[in-house]
Amino acid sequence: MTLDELKVGEMAEITGYTLGNSAYRAKLLALGLTRGTRVKLINVAPLGDPFELAVRGYHLSLRRDEAKVIKIKSLVKEEVK
Numbered sequence: 001m002t003l004d005e006l007k008v009g010e011m012a013e014i015t016g017y018t019l020g021n022s023a024y025r026a027k028l029l030a031l032g033l034t035r036g037t038r039v040k041l042i043n044v045a046p047l048g049d050p051f052e053l054a055v056r057g058y059h060l061s062l063r064r065d066e067a068k069v070i071k072i073k074s075l076v077k078e079e080v081k
Contacts, residue, residue, distance in 0.1 A: 001074060003067035004051070006041045012072035013038050020069060032056045033070060 006012055014037045017025050032055055033039070042059065043052040050061045 001072055003070040003072050004064050006072065008041050008044060011038055011040045011075045013075055014070055015073050016071040018069050018071060028070065031060060038075065
């Protein structure tokens with residue numbers, strides 16, 4: 001599953017990245033989107049792009065194409081702390 005498949009209000013944990021541009025992956029890592037990090041989808045713009053995420057105490061907006069790069073594992077309520 002990738003980040004662009006998450007629904008508003010759901011939480012997930014980053015598990016990795018799809019193959020692609022390593023320089024772009026480095027930018028995502030610099031933003032704090034590392035493996036094991038929990039993210040919550042706060043909002044999606046009316047036309048479906050961009051996504052607003054809560055991650056590490058701040059809000060971050062990503063385009064749909066950027067979100068497709070991030071592999072996630074959806075967290076059920078029992079797993080969310």
